[in-house]
Amino acid sequence: MPRLNFWTLVSISTWLLLLVLLFLPVGSILISSVYDDAGNFTLANYARFLSEPRFHRAFLNTLVVGFGGLAGALLLGSIMAFCISRFVIVGSRFVSLLAILALVSPPFIGAYSWIVLFGGGGLVRGWLRAVGINIPPIYGLAGILMVFSFKFYPYVYLMVSGALSNVNRSLEEAAEGLGLTPWQRAFKISFPMVFPALSAGGLLALIHAIADFGTPRLLGRGYNVLATEAFNLYSAEIGSNMSMATTISVFLIAVSMFFVMLQRYMSRRNVYHGNMINKPIKIRLKGWKNVLAHFAVYAIGFLGALPVIVSVIYSFRKTSGPVFKPGIGLQSYERILFNLGDVVRNSVSFSISAVALIVLVGTLVGVLVARRTNLNTSLLDGAFMIPYVMPGIVIGIAFIAAFNTGPVVLTGTAAIIVLSIFIRRLPYSVRTTASALRQISPSMEEAAISLGYSPFRAFLRVTVPLIVPGIVAGGMLSFVTAINELSSSLVLYVGSTMTMPVRIYLLILDGDFGTAAAMSSLLLLLSGLAVYVAFRLMGRNEQALL
Amino acid sequence: MAYLAIAGATKQFGPDFRALDDVSISVERGEFFTLLGPSGCGKTTLLRSIAGFSDLTSGSITLDGSDLRRIPPHKRDIGMVFQDYAVFPHLTVFDNVAFGLKPRKVPSAEMKQRVDEALAAVRLSPLADRMPAAMSGGQQQRIGIARAMVINPRLLLMDEPLSNLDAKLRIELREEIRDIQRQIDIAAIYVTHDQEEALAISDRICVMNAGRVEQIGTPQEIYGDPQTLFVARFVGTLNTLSPGPALDALLKKLKLPQSGVQTWTVRPEQLELFETGAASADAAALSGQVSKYTYLGREAHVQVATDLGHLIVQLANPGTSAGYRRGENVSLVIRRDAPMGFDAAGRRVPMGV
Ligand SMILES: Nc1ncnc2c1ncn2[C@@H]1O[C@H](COP(=O)(O)OP(=O)(O)O)[C@@H](O)[C@H]1O
Numbered sequence A: 001m002p003r004l005n006f007w008t009l010v011s012i013s014t015w016l017l018l019l020v021l022l023f024l025p026v027g028s029i030l031i032s033s034v035y036d037d038a039g040n041f042t043l044a045n046y047a048r049f050l051s052e053p054r055f056h057r058a059f060l061n062t063l064v065v066g067f068g069g070l071a072g073a074l075l076l077g078s079i080m081a082f083c084i085s086r087f088v089i090v091g092s093r094f095v096s097l098l099a100i101l102a103l104v105s106p107p108f109i110g111a112y113s114w115i116v117l118f119g120g121g122g123l124v125r126g127w128l129r130a131v132g133i134n135i136p137p138i139y140g141l142a143g144i145l146m147v148f149s150f151k152f153y154p155y156v157y158l159m160v161s162g163a164l165s166n167v168n169r170s171l172e173e174a175a176e177g178l179g180l181t182p183w184q185r186a187f188k189i190s191f192p193m194v195f196p197a198l199s200a201g202g203l204l205a206l207i208h209a210i211a212d213f214g215t216p217r218l219l220g221r222g223y224n225v226l227a228t229e230a231f232n233l234y235s236a237e238i239g240s241n242m243s244m245a246t247t248i249s250v251f252l253i254a255v256s257m258f259f260v261m262l263q264r265y266m267s268r269r270n271v272y273h274g275n276m277i278n279k280p281i282k283i284r285l286k287g288w289k290n291v292l293a294h295f296a297v298y299a300i301g302f303l304g305a306l307p308v309i310v311s312v313i314y315s316f317r318k319t320s321g322p323v324f325k326p327g328i329g330l331q332s333y334e335r336i337l338f339n340l341g342d343v344v345r346n347s348v349s350f351s352i353s354a355v356a357l358i359v360l361v362g363t364l365v366g367v368l369v370a371r372r373t374n375l376n377t378s379l380l381d382g383a384f385m386i387p388y389v390m391p392g393i394v395i396g397i398a399f400i401a402a403f404n405t406g407p408v409v410l411t412g413t414a415a416i417i418v419l420s421i422f423i424r425r426l427p428y429s430v431r432t433t434a435s436a437l438r439q440i441s442p443s444m445e446e447a448a449i450s451l452g453y454s455p456f457r458a459f460l461r462v463t464v465p466l467i468v469p470g471i472v473a474g475g476m477l478s479f480v481t482a483i484n485e486l487s488s489s490l491v492l493y494v495g496s497t498m499t500m501p502v503r504i505y506l507l508i509l510d511g512d513f514g515t516a517a518a519m520s521s522l523l524l525l526l527s528g529l530a531v532y533v534a535f536r537l538m539g540r541n542e543q544a545l546l
Numbered sequence B: 001m002a003y004l005a006i007a008g009a010t011k012q013f014g015p016d017f018r019a020l021d022d023v024s025i026s027v028e029r030g031e032f033f034t035l036l037g038p039s040g041c042g043k044t045t046l047l048r049s050i051a052g053f054s055d056l057t058s059g060s061i062t063l064d065g066s067d068l069r070r071i072p073p074h075k076r077d078i079g080m081v082f083q084d085y086a087v088f089p090h091l092t093v094f095d096n097v098a099f100g101l102k103p104r105k106v107p108s109a110e111m112k113q114r115v116d117e118a119l120a121a122v123r124l125s126p127l128a129d130r131m132p133a134a135m136s137g138g139q140q141q142r143i144g145i146a147r148a149m150v151i152n153p154r155l156l157l158m159d160e161p162l163s164n165l166d167a168k169l170r171i172e173l174r175e176e177i178r179d180i181q182r183q184i185d186i187a188a189i190y191v192t193h194d195q196e197e198a199l200a201i202s203d204r205i206c207v208m209n210a211g212r213v214e215q216i217g218t219p220q221e222i223y224g225d226p227q228t229l230f231v232a233r234f235v236g237t238l239n240t241l242s243p244g245p246a247l248d249a250l251l252k253k254l255k256l257p258q259s260g261v262q263t264w265t266v267r268p269e270q271l272e273l274f275e276t277g278a279a280s281a282d283a284a285a286l287s288g289q290v291s292k293y294t295y296l297g298r299e300a301h302v303q304v305a306t307d308l309g310h311l312i313v314q315l316a317n318p319g320t321s322a323g324y325r326r327g328e329n330v331s332l333v334i335r336r337d338a339p340m341g342f343d344a345a346g347r348r349v350p351m352g353v
């Protein structure tokens, strides 16, 4: 049968792809970490990691910002999810939009906007000082945790609000009938029901907090984490230490993997299927409770979207060079138009190429995983977990380790950036295609076959039209991730392959916040368009952004 | 040779599970043939191997003389109606029905005419241009039926097509299915786990259990003359008479042979109640107390505690009278031809009445 051969081919190609783009790079960092510059086997890097206080501190700091960010995101995200799914909140769709804004806001710009407002010469700090309130600038751990909490809470919010609005009200009513107090109900009924969503959202926040490089870099002021240490070691002008950078990468992967496994283990039995029949109704709060709920929701929403708002406003301020002048002006956009057009072009063309690859390969592999479930496809499914949890910095360093020398040299090319985005986002596409397919009853294709269509034509005529909107929408959301990707590109770029996020990062380091803000606004516009198209195609499905 | 002949069909899942075990059936042209059995007995497995979606481990299937197992599913020319309707949500009702005519290269004028006829047959003509997604289950299944029959298939397969519909619609649509099948005079295999449905629409019924054929026959044969204890229990309700001295006495009185019979049973409608214990020559009387009375409108069930256990008696036309009270003493009449005996293997023992 030709169909069998085709899918065998897809399966073999997928493994080859993983071999080259995943196992080879990961293997390369493992190898690089155990060899010294002279090419001798050594465990000195690991010994150094375990003995030097600098690395102890970075390791500990990583856990601290990870769990701190997790705690902040859980707190803010659950409050918002609970209020929006259980109480009547005026303008709740707008608040959701603010959460999406926080989620798709370009990296770095967040940290910098907070500095603009609360940093050494911060605007808000200045106002507060004028009325006699002195708060310390937000550098260091406190600042990092603050930014993480407001940047990552949407993961928890979107996951948990979905789960909360599916908790069958009859269950809570039954518990009420049994005489449980509201608090007991929340802990004994609602909490276990939303635990899988809560832990999945928390995991996303934790993984992103551990992997984040820009925020500790800009706000840390000496508060180093593994991601910044790895990048410093790799990028040091003098004495770049690749094998130490790869050693740190190994620890970063191990930490992320550990938490993914832990979350899977913790929520292994708690799978509840929502029952649409008896959905919870929203309560209309009265008096101070109502004010409090609205205040909490809007405060979280606006503070999360604050960086975006600040950068859009600043992008329209009049500037002279890097200095802001009073009044409105378009100089920042002019600079992009005249000097930085190629950066925008790079970003758009790299992202489109990566997304095209992601959609094509992701669809084929998704079909393979969903339709031919066997040991091979289960292994494939598992292997795709790895790129999903690899921090961007690590992907970048791994690609350098794998493709700097040897049979395929890709460093300095556009291809290496496109491929690094591709491999990180491929798992998402595979999973969305597979789950879309699993929702289509197999009898649909069988009906077409019994009506005289060959299996392949039945697939083309029936299944494909049904999954295409979902695939295109998934592609749009991948575009958002692709065009905002910073940390791997930062490791992989050269002058001619610079992308918008990298340029924003460099502009901020140069102190040219006007241009950075304008470029961030442009990035936001592109992301917003993609999200809009995706939501038009598949309905407003905010969970798909995760 | 029969129009459709299945011989020795066996389907093995894994090393030691047989979903089908040596199943042989034959279906004639124009016959409405039903596979009846509890969930998990292998009905779908058999139907899917006729359609070609899964192959048998061993056995043969021939349709009109040709070996079906050698023909790929899309060339078998067999119409199929699915339990979950499998209506294409991205096509209009018309395009759903026309879907199977396209690979057959039917000219468009003829296609339009045939689709219109099919839609008229299932009473969906006014909805031809609508999308099916928001339609009711009954409407969707009508699309499924029209789509399967419009291609003039050699055989029509239906896998529990009505099981997701509510009771009233189920009865309505099963009559329609029967009418359409008679009209186009096509051999049909219908799968159900609902014995009443099977009795109502079939020319012949094949009762299956655990991958095996229990009995094949007309509805009258299956209900009135079940050959195995399984069939007797599955189709209709059945009283089992508790063994003991009371049963021995009853059998003696009725002059029924006792050898070889392990289980004695009797259908509720074969029992009668008499307030006064008078019985005719070839019948025996049994006294007992009413333990439950269930009024069902067109009939009523009286449960009577007797020496032979709790027996249910079915009364036709209970009318509007108050019925029987709990604890009331009654007398139960068992005619000589009422009890059915089954041997240790569950096979019917002939009585020679
Ligand atoms: N693909 C399969 N693999 C293993 N067992 C199966 C498979 N398909 C069906 N079975 C088993 O075969 C038996 C018969 O199934 P099926 O034909 O669907 O029953 P029915 O349609 O009568 O309810 C069931 O016990 C079912 O679990």
Ligand SMILES: [Mg+2]
Residues within 6 Å of the ligand: B040, B043, B044, B045
């Ligand atoms: Mg079945």
